[in-house]
Amino acid sequence: xxxxxxxxxxxxxxxxxxxxxxxxxxxxxxxxxxxxxxxxxxxxxxxxxxxxxxxxxxxxxxxxxxxxxxxxxxxxxxxxxxxxxxxxxxxxxxxxxxxxxxxxxxxxxxxxxxxxxxxxxxxxxxxxxxxxxxxxxxxxxxxxxxxxxxxxxxxxxxxxxxxxxxxxxxxxxxxxxxxxxxxxxxxxxxxxxxxxxxxxxxxxxxxxxxxxxxxxxxxxxxxxxxxxxxxxxxxxxxxxxxxxxxxxxxxxxxxxxxxxxxxxxxxxxxxxxxxxxxxxxxxxxxxxxxxxxxxxxxxxxxxxxxxxxxxxxxxxxxxxxxxxxxxxxxxxxxxxxxxxxxxxxxxxxxxxxxxxxxxxxxxxxxxxxxxxxxxxxxxxxxxxxxxxxxxxxxxxxxxxxxxxxxxxxxx
Amino acid sequence: xxxxxxxxxxxxxxxxxxxxxxxxxxxxxxxxxxxxxxxxxxxxxxxxxxxxxxxxxxxxxxxxxxxxxxxxxxxxxxxxxxxxxxxxxxxxxxxxxxxxxxxxxxxxxxxxxxxxxxxxxxxxxxxxxxxxxxxxxxxxxxxxxxxxxxxxxxxxxxxxxxxxxxxxxxxxxxxxxxxxxxxxxxxxxxxxxxxxxxxxxxxxxxxxxxxxxxxxxxxxxxxxxxxxxxxxxxxxxxxxxxxxxxxxxxxxxxxxxxxxxxxxxxxxxxxxxxxxxxxxxxxxxxxxxxxxxxxxxxxxxxxxxxxxxxxxxxxxxxxxxxxxxxxxxxxxxxxxxxxxxxxxxxxxxxxxxxxxxxxxxxxxxxxxxxxxxxxxxxxxxxxxxxxxxxxxxxxxxxxxxxxxxxxxxxx
Numbered sequence: 001x002x003x004x005x006x007x008x009x010x011x012x013x014x015x016x017x018x019x020x021x022x023x024x025x026x027x028x029x030x031x032x033x034x035x036x037x038x039x040x041x042x043x044x045x046x047x048x049x050x051x052x053x054x055x056x057x058x059x060x061x062x063x064x065x066x067x068x069x070x071x072x073x074x075x076x077x078x079x080x081x082x083x084x085x086x087x088x089x090x091x092x093x094x095x096x097x098x099x100x101x102x103x104x105x106x107x108x109x110x111x112x113x114x115x116x117x118x119x120x121x122x123x124x125x126x127x128x129x130x131x132x133x134x135x136x137x138x139x140x141x142x143x144x145x146x147x148x149x150x151x152x153x154x155x156x157x158x159x160x161x162x163x164x165x166x167x168x169x170x171x172x173x174x175x176x177x178x179x180x181x182x183x184x185x186x187x188x189x190x191x192x193x194x195x196x197x198x199x200x201x202x203x204x205x206x207x208x209x210x211x212x213x214x215x216x217x218x219x220x221x222x223x224x225x226x227x228x229x230x231x232x233x234x235x236x237x238x239x240x241x242x243x244x245x246x247x248x249x250x251x252x253x254x255x256x257x258x259x260x261x262x263x264x265x266x267x268x269x270x271x272x273x274x275x276x277x278x279x280x281x282x283x284x285x286x287x288x289x290x291x292x293x294x295x296x297x298x299x300x301x302x303x304x305x306x307x308x309x310x311x312x313x314x315x316x317x318x319x320x321x322x323x324x325x326x327x328x329x330x331x332x333x334x335x336x337x338x339x340x341x342x343x344x345x346x347x348x349x350x351x352x353x354x355x356x357x358x359x360x361x362x363x364x365x366x367x368x369x370x371x372x373x374x375x376x377x378x379x380x381x382x383x384x385x386x387x388x389x390x391x392x393x394x395x396x397x398x399x400x401x402x403x404x405x406x407x408x409x410x411x
Numbered sequence: 412x413x414x415x416x417x418x419x420x421x422x423x424x425x426x427x428x429x430x431x432x433x434x435x436x437x438x439x440x441x442x443x444x445x446x447x448x449x450x451x452x453x454x455x456x457x458x459x460x461x462x463x464x465x466x467x468x469x470x471x472x473x474x475x476x477x478x479x480x481x482x483x484x485x486x487x488x489x490x491x492x493x494x495x496x497x498x499x500x501x502x503x504x505x506x507x508x509x510x511x512x513x514x515x516x517x518x519x520x521x522x523x524x525x526x527x528x529x530x531x532x533x534x535x536x537x538x539x540x541x542x543x544x545x546x547x548x549x550x551x552x553x554x555x556x557x558x559x560x561x562x563x564x565x566x567x568x569x570x571x572x573x574x575x576x577x578x579x580x581x582x583x584x585x586x587x588x589x590x591x592x593x594x595x596x597x598x599x600x601x602x603x604x605x606x607x608x609x610x611x612x613x614x615x616x617x618x619x620x621x622x623x624x625x626x627x628x629x630x631x632x633x634x635x636x637x638x639x640x641x642x643x644x645x646x647x648x649x650x651x652x653x654x655x656x657x658x659x660x661x662x663x664x665x666x667x668x669x670x671x672x673x674x675x676x677x678x679x680x681x682x683x684x685x686x687x688x689x690x691x692x693x694x695x696x697x698x699x700x701x702x703x704x705x706x707x708x709x710x711x712x713x714x715x716x717x718x719x720x721x722x723x724x725x726x727x728x729x730x731x732x733x734x735x736x737x738x739x740x741x742x743x744x745x746x747x748x749x750x751x752x753x754x755x756x757x758x759x760x761x762x763x764x765x766x767x768x769x770x771x772x773x774x775x776x777x778x779x780x781x782x783x784x785x786x787x788x789x790x791x792x793x794x795x796x797x798x799x800x801x802x803x804x805x806x807x808x809x810x811x812x813x814x815x816x817x818x819x820x821x822x
Contacts, residue, residue, distance in 0.1 A: 004531055043482040047474060057468060061464075063463075065458055069456070072665045072666060107703045119413060120414030178412065257705070270412045270415065277415045279415070290524035296666045298708070
């Protein structure tokens, strides 16, 4: 009898975006004349940078000729891309990462989901609350949690609330944890962790022999000088942290698919009898056994992003979105709403008016201003009473949305 | 203390291709004038079909314009591709598969490796011997095996020897097994399973509530009419079989990366207390949580393969390789060597001359004819005394290689 992985049966339905779609659909059916604007989903809208377009055309042509055709490439990614990442993303920040500590993939979602495989099932994980759901769901699937509780949290998981009260900075857990998921700039709160906060986590990880799983997918949206772009700017992080990066939000690759993991050779896990085991070779084994490399064409598109001209183009693109973020942030603040994020992140996280739940505010925004956002409670219990708006729309829609919020929302 | 997944420590080094590379390098250093031809690695050499090149150029251009740009697509693949697969691969063979039973991915290696995640760790797996290593390695990683034994096999795994003695058809295991990996046309033996043989396995799976994991990555290489192209041609298979397919060998996509899983909704696994659980929704959950879709550009390239003109082009491509296979097969047979495969597969599997091991023959072929092949023992103990040659080289090299074998090999 072929047994199934019963951990999957513990998973909760991906209720959030389905419920949003359902409510929007109903509203549209009842209000066919309404022009609904979505500031809900975290997907980019600007086309790919021209450098990537050109590089991919060239790569497609190479695939058309026997002399330049590429079959299987290295599973870890071509040297041309790994070396560019090493130089442009890390060396430029004074961080020494070797090319063979970088593993190119099809995106940070896959990497964040797959990384837990190289860890023991008995490890305790810590996640922030609210949180990007993939960290938790993939650990549920692997059996690193118990069952769901009435409040929607899972047994055996350490939740670290991040709210306005603690300035969205997770506190060190009172109990021992082995794997710590941190995301900065944060999805969904749009806030960042300071150098001192990160140093606190690196210290904890070293003392507790824990691993930090650091999601820096939004690093390019940081505008303030003193916010670390990579966790490896923190002394000692190369011994305890794995970093996830992506071209998705950096360069509009959400449908083009390229990301990477940085796993320094000094990062160690442990066997049950306490022996050190470097994680880089374990991930290398996982990556080469279960993955066959990112398409050559796509890797060339990603490489182009890391040229001087490419960096110029993506900075313009990010600048466009960040101007949207500013418009949203300042527009909401001018109404007396309390807003967070939007300075080093494309996400604006707002406190919903007193007495309302996240879903109440969702309905209010949809009905009064015909704007779709994302209820904070969908990202975890501590997201209740918050709401996420994204800066990835067009300028025109962003301006229109803010104008409507200002003029039509009854606050 | 962050524990590692100690199952990884049970894995054996990927000795085979490293050892081949080492011996070839040594030979070349000692014989700098020798012109070594490789018929060793299963990678294609012809450029992509022209239809894919055109489709991908068009898709790249779409990504350059705001109006046609694509961000996140459906994780399971775009409808345009899933429906084409349904019609061209399945409906054309009289097999009814729904589009939502097809999950587009970045390749069959990922799918073969990832599929085991939705199964319980207590399942017993059965694999053929010799075998494509990914089936076994990913189950070792998941903890579905014991330790390696002295003969290189793993405790707790049911091996099904496939040799000339049983016509390369695995026998039904005497003990109960839950997950059965079958590959036809087979890598490495190049042989296929007949309709009757497959029917036997479907019957076994139904009676034993087992699941067949059917790798049909080489289906396009079948030339004989009566060999099934898909396991779903067998009555009842839609209740017990998951099929893996790929554009890699079909259309030269080894570096372009696109494959798919077919998981019919009628396929059921079981909870420990004996309740039926459809596998399609479990895989859907896995696929949408840990994967973010195959690049849009690549999916357009794959779609083009499934047009009428695309099918014509890939049939020419496959025909070219199969003519190579014929040249190798007939050339070796003319020397009195015993050869298998190469009729419905790009792999020729030969019995090495009496008294030699696979590695002895490797050295002999390299030194006397300067040809690189793959020792059968590298694919499992029952591959000992066999040797794999591939038809993926150029016609010129294939002809030259066979000529050298005929004139220089001392048999």
